[in-house]
Amino acid sequence: MKLRRSGRLVDMTRYMLQHPHELVPLTFFSERYKSAKSSISEDLAIIKEQFEHQGVGSILTIPGAAGGVKFTPMMNENEAKKLFEEIQEVFAKSERLLPGGYLYMTDILGDPRLMNQIGRLFSSIFAKTEIDVVMTVATKGIPFAYAIATHLNVPVVIVRRDSRVTEGSTVSINYVSGSSKRLQTMALSRRSLDAGSNVLVVDDFMKAGGTIHGMISLLEEFQANLAGIGVLVEAEGVEERLVEEYTSMMRLEVDEKEKKINIVEGNYRSYPERLLRPTDYTIE
């Protein structure tokens, strides 16, 4: 299909957005549109300028025969802060504190638009980390894991807490929940994770970190490597944290007497060099 610049820009923008972290050879586009590589390069310069100006992400051009163009989704600090404030408002809307110190987040985790943006934020933070797979534990970590994995363009593996795993033979470990001190089990299907994989471990909520610590123990069983830890909400005031280095978006403060909660920013902005610089323009 021979296309004019306007048509190419629409199609290339869509293509790049839907193929993040993927090296696309320039010949792919020049054959697709029956256009000269020089025209394609000009198109890409326009898209790159827009994406970077708006903080959507960066477009990297790698020259040479094995080269091409690669889109990395990013989020700038302004937008990340706006996203945090939007979620903070959702948190304020209704009663959140559940028995056992749990936090009601089903409405937030169930909103694909919010999760998509949260995924872009975490993929931005881990954009320069080598990641082959995102791991989480069922059930509530799953939307968070997919949102990140979609932007990193890597698969998701889901650890189960029950033994009713219908995925063939499994590797299971026992671990001690950090907050309740109870012995628990988690299991992962043997064929779902390759040895040597670099794994980003994520969960929607972390108290003492026992669950995440359990997943790290599982990684060892599979001879896989820990590439990073991402947490949507961490609980404050934990005496003994089982996990040291992690990135959290939000921190939960609980006033037990007043039965009130407060959501403040997590530590995600301590890694500003991983994010795009703030711009004068915030995307919506």
Added chain:
Amino acid sequence: MKLRRSGRLVDMTRYMLQHPHELVPLTFFSERYKSAKSSISEDLAIIKEQFEHQGVGSILTIPGAAGGVKFTPMMNENEAKKLFEEIQEVFAKSERLLPGGYLYMTDILGDPRLMNQIGRLFSSIFAKTEIDVVMTVATKGIPFAYAIATHLNVPVVIVRRDSRVTEGSTVSINYVSGSSKRLQTMALSRRSLDAGSNVLVVDDFMKAGGTIHGMISLLEEFQANLAGIGVLVEAEGVEERLVEEYTSMMRLEVDEKEKKINIVEGNYRSYPERLLRPTDYTIE
């Protein structure tokens, strides 16, 4: 920010893709780019032509003061068939049959790019159905549900099979699994579904339909309405199906003696009027 046409096309394409099924007033774009509405209309005509030509989706313009523009993700029959064939190849790659007649699909469900395309296919099929929420049951239905909900721009609710629900008070029902005839329980957090909601019920795998039938019973408890049923893979040769009208993408044929499986197309193409017409051009 004042933008030229080329910059506007990049930004509008991104914006429309990320806000499906949402009515965007033309004034939003004209204020965003400090451009005349007539220019915005011309931009949208270019995007519309590209999207429809490539089967990405349709762009509907609603005139008048309360009007605007709406992007509906679609998938044409050619592309749907290509997607089916791609998944069929993945199925053929390794041993899939697990004890109990289960099917190993973790690699497919764990691939965000495949799930994203599957989600676009189902959102295309249900594009004209009024849907407020997508419901599924934990665990393996979750990625399927999010993929569809993202393209329909509606929230997801997740029914749990266990009682360890940490989401506040729940409504639970007992149901009989259609294939194993065992009594099982499923539960949904009370505040996660409003009365009167139109619910698309989905699951990754359906044998006799007991689980989906259970979710329909739950809908009644919540005074919500069944809007449709979507299934990724259905098992063939089920004597008594508990669910009548559903849309499936794939059908599993099992040769028990030979321990071999075969994946064929489900019934999704019996609704061709819901899909875009085939074009000469297939997107990747």
